[in-house]
Amino acid sequence: MEYGFSGKMNGLQANAIREIFKYLSDPEMISFAGGMPNRAALPAEILSELSANIFRSGDIYGILQYGATEGYMPLRESSIAFAARSGITGIGIENTLIISGGQQGIDLTCKIFLDKGDCVLVEDPTYLAVLHILKTHEAKAYGVKADEDGMDIGDLEEKIKRYKPKFIYVVPTFGNPTGKTYSLERRKKILETALKYNVVILEDDPYSHLRFDGESVPSIKSLDKTGSVIYNTSFSKIISPGLRCGVCIADPKIIAKMTLCKQAADVHTSSLSQALSDAFFRGGYLDGHLKSILPVYKNKKILMKDAIKKYMPEDFKSTDPKGGLFIFGEFGNGINTADYFYKALKNKVAYVNGADFFADGSVLNTLRLNFSNSSDEQIDVGMKKLGDIFKGNL
């Protein structure tokens, strides 16, 4: 049978990271692609105990039954305390929606705001899955220039006027792919500018708890007095990605619309995932868990920076993040990282081409490196291989 697919399927391709995922089952592959937590950062033993408790408790029949679309009430409650860690206060249950991972929060925001042809502003470069999600909504992404402190306010304002975006998508803390953290001043200015033009901000914050250096900066949502910011977060990087659980914090009018769309998408998030996440927060495991992960991640970042210095070509510049999972690197002009990608895979080392993170895909001489998922030895071996590949020795 010949299928007549919808317009939005035209040219829609698997996002680069998901495609690379297929190669990663090779146990010899050293992957600096993906954004996977380290195996040691997955609290299997804690979750095992919490799971046993849940199954022993009287709540188990409620957890195995259909639940409310908005989420498992205890987790919605503990999400309020969780949001307070990012400076978000004065919110209630009605500001929370439990989501099936951070990705769903982005997708639901698109659903409630975007019609075909609508525009969204993103930082250039930005989280590549957002560009993929926007395609499934037949919306357009335009990149805003940025420096070390965050989006360039002049460019942001100009592009708001030019493209009339429905929302601005930012990952202001340990951004994906750059690892960059926006300054407080820049956060305030972005919020001010968005408010001036009545544009919603989608603040995506999966990484801020993964800070291993420096002082934390308040979330944009914590500065929001008018309900213009949707704060989207995920428990993937602090508990487990496999559970597919996170929370959106927003104005109740936005939460209500997102809930209607979530009803249609998956009814509700796995209640077992929700109950486990709730037990993890309530049991007070987060601080101890972060305390055990963060030195590991800090060390891996240092190892990767050292290996970059040791092995990569001299014109290769890279970011030096104080948290998160990624280093973003840039070669001199004339290098297209895509040209080296399959050679790297053949040599059992993977990265993500930087072009995939740019709204128009036009910046070719960059790549993203993940430092969280590899062993210390793999970081050295893999970066040596990459260095040899980019120097033409392999």
Add this chain to the structure above:
Amino acid sequence: MEYGFSGKMNGLQANAIREIFKYLSDPEMISFAGGMPNRAALPAEILSELSANIFRSGDIYGILQYGATEGYMPLRESSIAFAARSGITGIGIENTLIISGGQQGIDLTCKIFLDKGDCVLVEDPTYLAVLHILKTHEAKAYGVKADEDGMDIGDLEEKIKRYKPKFIYVVPTFGNPTGKTYSLERRKKILETALKYNVVILEDDPYSHLRFDGESVPSIKSLDKTGSVIYNTSFSKIISPGLRCGVCIADPKIIAKMTLCKQAADVHTSSLSQALSDAFFRGGYLDGHLKSILPVYKNKKILMKDAIKKYMPEDFKSTDPKGGLFIFGEFGNGINTADYFYKALKNKVAYVNGADFFADGSVLNTLRLNFSNSSDEQIDVGMKKLGDIFKGNL
């Protein structure tokens, strides 16, 4: 801030069942609304043991990590054996996509086939969530007439010609809301008719394993030789709705497109839910579990039919299903069940207005009763109340 929501949010309301859900937290409420399995049908002890095994196994780190969008490979494999129970053979891994509950399979089908304004044919009445999902895609649903054996082929053909639907949605076994099962002859004719006009069929089958009387009828997918049928099923009614897990079986070209959209929606289904479902199937628990549920459901259906006879007005006609979860009832003309709905809630008994299941909402004298979720005593007490309400005694 004033929000400029997308066009599809206009007039989008919570679906009736989800709205009623809010009232059900009242422990005194007798609910014949919803489509919830009985508490006794939730295999908590089995899942508890399986969960402990999973956490003890070496696979746990893979399960807590990011997984493939297509699904956890062992579950994709056991889904093939599961589909064989519905007569579906000759399929491979590439025909399977693990979904976050049956609802997501419907939503993904809409995403890959529907543009704004496109049409879908449904049986009148049909599963109300489909009507809600179609609204989130700005698509139109048209109802096809049906008799006891299924969709009326003449009306189906006429409406295919008139509306040029992108797909036909059917729940041919223990349909929601009627509990009806299409005859084999009718299934063949629907497939034939759809093929004649090159229209895809979305066969939704959450209930066929809940047969407590009569002989099983092959799924439409099992008759499909050209890849025109998407078979969508859910583990909610046979394992647990709280886990949000199911499987779609379709042509690999369709699976590939759905996978692209699932990437954007939730990356993948909770791996813990997938691993639990897989362990349940592989452990051979399904048959024993069904053997323990089905007599309970059969008995509840009989109790409800008896109570209908005893308490409901004489002009009330109702279906007599051989499986599934629902009885559909119809009053004489002039009765609008919506007029009695809040009186019923006030008297702590809930049902779903039949109008919500009709594509154009025009049939007012019907209601849906769920018999699976209430205790035997609640069925008698609740139906007596409903009888009194509809007879004007309450």
